Amino acid sequence: MNAPASPIRTREARPLGTAGGRWLVATLSGLVAALILGSIAVGYATVDLPAAFADLVAGRTSLPALVLWELRIPRALLGGLVGFSLGLTGAVLQGYLRNPLADPGVLGISSAAALGAVATFYGGLAASLSLALPLGGIAGAAVAAFALNLLAARGSGTLGLILAGVGLSSLAGALTALALNLSPNPYAALEIVFWLMGSLADRSMDHVVLCLPLMALGWGLMLSTGRALDALVLGEDTATSLGFGLVSVRLRIVTGAALAVGSGVAVSGAIGFVGLVVPHLVRPVVGGRPGAGLLPSGLAGAALVLGADILVRLLPTRPELKLGVVTALVGAPFLVGLLWHDRTRR
Amino acid sequence: MRIVGQTLTVRYGSRKVLDRVGLAIEPGELLGLVGPNGAGKTTLLRALAGLTPPDAGRVLADGHDLAAMPAETRARRVACLFQAPMAGWPLLAEEIVALGRLPHRHPFGRLAQADHAAIERAMGATDTLHLRGRRDTALSAGERMRVLLARALAVEAEILLADEPIAALDPGQALDAMALLRRLARGGTGVVVVLHDLTLAARFCDRIVVLDRGCVAAEGAPAVALTDAVLRDVFDIEVVRGHADGDAYLVPWVRSPLPHAPPMERRR
Structure with a gap:
């Protein structure tokens, strides 16, 4: 029955290593660069881009230069940063939890970050201080990461970590709902709901400066686990026997995910499905080795978020569609299709 | 390298899974670990690999505490093959085998x-x-078992600890695998293999350790360790013995006749 495998699966071995992966990384890097430029070019105000760039470089504070520096460039950069974080975290968590349905929200960090941001909304801090919102989000993610790390350091297993994440998600979700419930006026509630849907509109360079170092640190921590994720394909015992300390791996992943996703949610709200879908998109090209999918997943995530963010600005809907709505609209059918494909294959 | 487990005791909760077990792994020797299910074979293997710290006793590698050896060094010198479900990612067989080289590679x-x-x-x-070039998802159980064995061999360690490496193999492949493990041992590697097949264990292993309820019930060359009395006592079986090609063989034949309780209930 299973002896003559289908020709697709028995294709001749490509050389070991990541030839396909490197090609993909190069292509995706080019795509992300192009999309960042595209994202800078697309907007509501008509701007003479070359002139704006010239003004910016020369240090002239003309209106086009201001639009570029205060609106377009931060928005494009954040799209790339948040997308990369979501894609990379999704790939790392799928590899670590050995589960194709894991996503950056599975540990409860996104929900906690959202709760933190909502709390600053609710407390009225957001109105008085422009960075209060992202700072609140980061604080929420930090609390969640601290709780998860306590658990992980005690050597609690993978399942314990997932269950803790589910618990944390529900708790943060319930508290967010409570904040909406007790909201002093309907406009505040509406504002919170809109913010939760995720958007990159009207973010400033301050947001970039705030989240970039946190994300870079998180990316470093997560990328450093690539080898261990490969070994974990063989199970936790074998990974340990290959010299990988699982507690250290767990701490790096939880901390890295909290830094990257927490600061991402803090500046952009919740953008769903990117982290879930992207690892599945790159897997056919880079193969099943989890470590080989990390960098491509991050880049593909960046491309996806940048593309979606360009799309919401090109669509005639006003006010523009929320980013989280668009990615989920694209992502949910994909997820169903994936499950369908898996069923028919077995 | 020589690995010695001294009075190893491991508890899972209040249950003693290993009770003061002593065991030495010599270079160039194929050591068979046999025993009924739940006797503690896998736990002993994990303890010898340094994965389960014993509650009492210690594991020495060339006279030094194995627990003090850096994980990377240990990974290069002791290779392990455990029974674990694969993650289900579509890795190529060659990529799986390449995972055995992880301890030898520089980061990145x-x-x-x-x-x-x-x-x-x-x-x-x-x-x-x-x-x-075949994907893991398209391998049969026997093919995957051999690929995983290749993964463990690729470490090229001084010690190989293998938990039931022939469980999913057909008779011909099982013979091949046992011959391979013996060749490996002749080449100087110390090999410990957990087996359920007593016939193959007796035929290929240099030395047998019989584990029963966390204790060593018998130890020695197959003829010394696998006596009728031991097999009756530990496994509740009677064996048929004979000679072929000048070697003694044994085949599990019937349950031991029991004077008191029916066989299924007696051991619990």
Whole structure:
């Protein structure tokens, strides 16, 4: 029955290593660069881009230069940063939890970050201080990461970590709902709901400066686990026997995910499905080795978020569609299709 | 390298899984670990690999505490093959075998020539070269078992600890695998293999350790360890013995006749 495998699966071995992966990384890097430029070019105000760039470089504070520096460039950069974080975290968590349905929200960090941001909304801090919102989000993610790390350091297993994440998600979700419930006026509630849907509109360079170092640190921590994720394909015992300390791996992943996703949610709200879908998109090209999918997943995530963010600005809907709505609209059918494909294959 | 477990005791909760077990792994020796299910074989293997810290006793590697050895060094010197479900990602068989080279590689370094050679040797020895481009999801149970054995061989360690490496193999492949493990031992590697097949254990192993309820019930050359009395006492079986090619063999034949309780209930 299973002896003559289908020709697709028995294709001749490509050389070991990541030839396909490197090609993909190069292509995706080019795509992300192009999309960042595209994202800078697309907007509501008509701007003479070359002139704006010239003004910016020369240090002239003309209106086009201001639009570029205060609106377009931060928005494009954040799209790339948040997308990369979501894609990379999704790939790392799928590899670590050995589960194709894991996503950056599975540990409860996104929900906690959202709760933190909502709390600053609710407390009225957001109105008085422009960075209060992202700072609140980061604080929420930090609390969640601290709780998860306590658990992980005690050597609690993978399942314990997932269950803790589910618990944390529900708790943060319930508290967010409570904040909406007790909201002093309907406009505040509406504002919170809109913010939760995720958007990159009207973010400033301050947001970039705030989240970039946190994300870079998180990316470093997560990328450093690539080898261990490969070994974990063989199970936790074998990974340990290959010299990988699982507690250290767990701490790096939880901390890295909290830094990257927490600061991402803090500046952009919740953008769903990117982290879930992207690892599945790159897997056919880079193969099943989890470590080989990390960098491509991050880049593909960046491309996806940048593309979606360009799309919401090109669509005639006003006010523009929320980013989280668009990615989920694209992502949910994909997820169903994936499950369908898996069923028919077995 | 010589690994010695001294008075190893491991508890899971209040249950003693290993009770003061002593065991030495010599270079160049194929050591068979047999015993009924739940006797503590896998736990003993994990303890010898340094994965389960014993509650009492210690594991020495060349006279030094194994627990004090850096994980990377231990990973290069002791290879393990455990029974674990694969993650289900579509890795190529060759990529799985290449995972055995992880302890030898620099962080972020690529596979070196020596790594490729080791992968080639391991896949050649386990007759899996023709599977190299096949995805894990398209391997049969026996093929996957041999690929995983190749993965463990690719480490090229001084000690190999294997938990039921022939469980999913057909009779011909099982004979091949046992012959391979013996060849490996003749080459100087210390090999410990957990087996349920007493016939193959007696035929191929240099030394047998019989584990029963966390204790060593018998130890020695197959003829010394697997006596009728031991087999009756530990496994509740009677064996048929004979000679072939000048070697003694044994085949499990019937449950031991029991004066008191029915066989299924007696052991619990």
